[in-house]
């Protein structure tokens with residue numbers, strides 16, 4: 001029985017996003033460039049260690065990323081490579097490519113709540129996502145690892 005769910009964003013939280021964010025900050029976003037740079041993102045050892053510790057303490061660790069599920073395999077490989085331990089990984093469906101990250105994550109959150117209840121805590125690097133979690137009554141902490 002899990003003690004509660006803790007959500008970790010990927011880019012900017014578990015992975016440094018200084019090299020990947022420029023691809024999605026431009027309009028229109030360069031998703032092909034992002035997708036080829038993402039496997040090389042540098043890890044954030046302290047956040048990975050924290051997530052692993054929470055997983056081992058029987059919290060349900062959920063990774064929520066606005067990355068497209070087109071790069072599920074390389075994303076999964078990145079998490080394994082850096083020793084991430086977690087219960088579930090939510091990714092953006094290709095059909096939701098035009099949704100804002102906050103909308104995509106709200107949909108992930110509602111799916112998670114339906115199955116496992118309201119998460120205890122969330123970490124994210126974007127203000128819009130922090131506001132979205134807080135509006136749902138979830139304590140959300142903003143971190144930013146470039």
Ligand SMILES: [Mg+2]
Pocket residue numbers: 009010011012013124125126
């Ligand atoms: Mg992020």
